[in-house]
Amino acid sequence: MTTAEKTLFTVLRAETPPVPALPPVGQFIGGKFVPSTSSETADVVNPATEGILMQVPAGTVEDVDAAVAAAVAAKAAWAATTPRDRSAVLLKIADVIEANRETFETLEAANTGKPAAVAEDDISSAIDTFRFSAGAARAYSTLGADDYAENHTSVIHREPVGVVGVITPWNYPLLMAAWKIAPVLGAGNTLVLKPSEQTPLTTLKLAELIAAEVPAGVINIVTGPGRVVGNRLSEHPGVDLVAITGSVGSGQKVAASAAASVKRVHLELGGKAPFVVFDDADLEAAAKGVRSAGFWNGGQECGAACRVLVHESVAEKFTELLVREISDITIGAPGAGEAEIGSMISKAHYERVLAALDDVRRDGLTIAVGGNAIDGPGYFIEPTVVTKVPAGAPITSNEIFGPVVSVETFSTDEEAVTRANETIYGLAASVWTRDSARSLTVPRKLDFGTVWVNSHLVIATEMPWGGFKGSGYGRDLSSYALDDFSRTKHVMYNRC
Missing domain, CATH: 3.40.309.10 (Aldehyde Dehydrogenase; Chain A, domain 2)
Incomplete structure (x- = not known):
């Protein structure tokens, strides 16, 4: 391993690092924090100081099953809401993040080692993502109802896919959660999200602060290792689509696991630009x-x-x-x-x-x-x-x-x-x-x-983000993201 040498660069260190407002301990299921079924925990470390910020549950298959059950229970009512109602919830989430901007920026920086400018940009972008998706949820466009076969009128319905399993990475914890949560909810789905076990804090803080604004079970968060929590989300029969931002290897595992139940996958993977x-x-x-x-x-x-x-x-x-x-x-x-x-x-x-x-x-x-x-x-x-x-x-x-x-x-x-x-x-x-x-x-x-x-x-935010080849498929941001988290149904009426 390379040994440390005297650097030629300017290095700034904080004598007293800012103390972040930590989220509650537990799994966020059914609108509240509940104890994990496991007593095992994982350390969450500040990589700029090597100090431990807190410990979070190392979730289990049972935790995932409980979270999926909550999402399934909530999906019919949430899917039945109007785009206007869903938009109002997304705008409220954006307002909550904006009102607690300093808390999120400090917590994100502490959990990731980001400098202030990057943390600030992350939080601003997360806010913008929710606000854009709030508007996009009300502006779906689709083929107009008309006669495409003689004496038959066709109508296209755009429906939510159901329960979405979300796996987010460690490099942009809150922002990547926003990139998934906003369009998933905007399209009328419920979700279970697994944040990176290294950087779960801002996602958990978001759950704490919006618990009163989102119907119970619409958003669920389970912390834990990918080999347990992520794998269970990918294979779970109650999950209709799995969306991951991560490495190529992680995406391959998710796609292979999801294939057993023929569920859709949304992969935003690595790059070498x-x-x-x-x-x-x-x-x-x-x-x-x-x-x-x-x-x-x-x-x-x-x-x-x-x-x-x-x-x-x-x-x-x-x-x-x-x-x-x-x-x-x-x-x-x-x-x-x-x-x-x-x-x-x-x-x-x-x-x-x-x-x-x-x-x-x-x-x-x-x-x-x-x-x-x-x-x-x-x-x-x-x-x-x-x-x-x-x-x-x-x-x-x-x-x-x-x-x-x-x-x-x-x-x-x-x-x-x-x-x-x-x-x-x-x-x-x-x-x-x-x-x-x-x-x-x-x-x-x-x-x-x-x-x-x-x-x-x-x-x-208005333009799609996603790749080709090994970088995966599916699009984040833009109205294309809402398309990815919905399905189309053709209803044809015989007028004779």
Whole structure:
């Protein structure tokens, strides 16, 4: 394992970390917190200090069964509500988060090690997600009722699928919960949600604060390990659809388990986003783009700009600008002042990222800046740029999910497209060029669900987010998310 070395970066640490308002202990089932059927617990750690924040139940199959039973009991009444009524509930949830913004930001930062700017953006985006879904729930559009066969009138009904099992990741705990809860409820479903066992606190806090606003059983939350809680949700006969944001491996397990009962799945999985810089690009803007989009949330982001492909004629200049940008990044713990990146989420993930950097060194690649652990408490790693990466090197395809960006070169537009597409992932990519024709043609050739031109990692709630290939299928955000969590029924009336 890489040993800690004296860092060249500015590192900010909080002498007295902010104390978050912790949620109740228990499983949230049927509108209230109840004891788990297991006495086992899991530590929830502040990764910036390595201190234990609290312990939460290590849930059981029985806990999941109770939560699903509550969701099943509530689904008919919730499905019968009008879009206006469901919209009002979603708007109330948004208002509750807004009114408790500081509580959520402090708790999220403490549980994840995020700097203040990232935590604030997460909470703002969660609020916006609920407000958008509230409007989208009232604005479904579908094929108009009409005669499509002689003497027969067809009507399309859009219905909720029923009970949705939701599995959320550790990198954006409240935001990813919002991305699922808002459209799931907006479409008229009930749900059982399993947050990451590492970062369940803001999701549990949300349940505490909205318990009086949402009918009992509509939202249920069970904490516990994926191999128990997640697996039971995936296989449970009372669950009609399973939605997960997570790794490719986790998505494969969910899909395989769900297949036994032929239930639908919604998969938002990993990514290895290419950031393609052509010879006519604004190189300074592109370098700043990598700084913001490659290292946002410490690179623990499935759409991060982690794989730069730059035209060989401008590679030297671009790399110089990039190294200068990354060398200026400030690292910090929550509450320590202005910082761009925080800690890795856990000791285990910290060690995985450092092991990946050991592999980079063994492969003989050049680390232009960073590459080391940072001494002291917390799971901090320097922002890192790996240069002179040859085609096909492991770092071009392996998702490190940390503050590590690789730089490789290409010669022609065709090579850039081919190399960008040579990955199992298909979540996001970006193209940097001043050529208007290229800006139109290249994105169409890239096999990714989102392609930015001269920007990266800019997300609008009104637009869909989701991938192709190994990055999964299904769409979060936008009205497409409500489509994914509903089903269509055709009713045809014989008028003779």
